[in-house]
Amino acid sequence: EPEVTQTPSHQVTQMGQEVILRCVPISNHLYFYWYRQILGQKVEFLVSFYNNEISEKSEIFDDQFSVERPDGSNFTLKIRSTKLEDSAMYFCASSEGRAGGVDTQYFGPGTRLTVL
């Protein structure tokens, strides 16, 4: 069964450094997403991406975040200058992109980001 994959599973970085989290969505899906879960808190929406551009983003997704689809398979989340409060589990998801209705989103296993 096709699945969303994410690398690395765990990333440790120093405050102020740039990190790139990588995702390979399900191959025939058209919508891609990033969510985060701070330890012990809710899963929160960050951004959705369709047709090579951001379709929606939350208040959390500020100028230090960016997303990119650099090729036909990868979808990346970049954090330019990490802060301690960016420490969280980051989930990538993808969906088919059916016209109308609510798309079912399929999630990857997550990347745990630790900022020291």
Place this chain on the structure above:
Amino acid sequence: GNSVTQMEGPVTLSEEAFLTINCTYTATGYPSLFWYVQYPGEGLQLLLKATKADDKGSNKGFEATYRKETTSFHLEKGSVQVSDSAVYFCALGRYNNNDMRFGAGTRLTVKP
């Protein structure tokens, strides 16, 4: 706004016990409702979903019915197994909108 509130955990049950995890929602329009499960060390897996009122989603012995009158989508299983130990998330998806709203998650531990 649109949100999901689910029963706080942790929940500890003995094998073969009956499980209920409560979930209520607040939404405008006609949301779809989901339960996701996160097994230890893994990502979020879709467990079941319901797209309109009175729909029942079911999978692996779990069921949840979309109740518009009580704005609820409670998860139930008649006889839990040790392998059901995981964190369960209730979530809401809105029509033509991409951001899923998740509950806080309920950790279930099933003891033999």
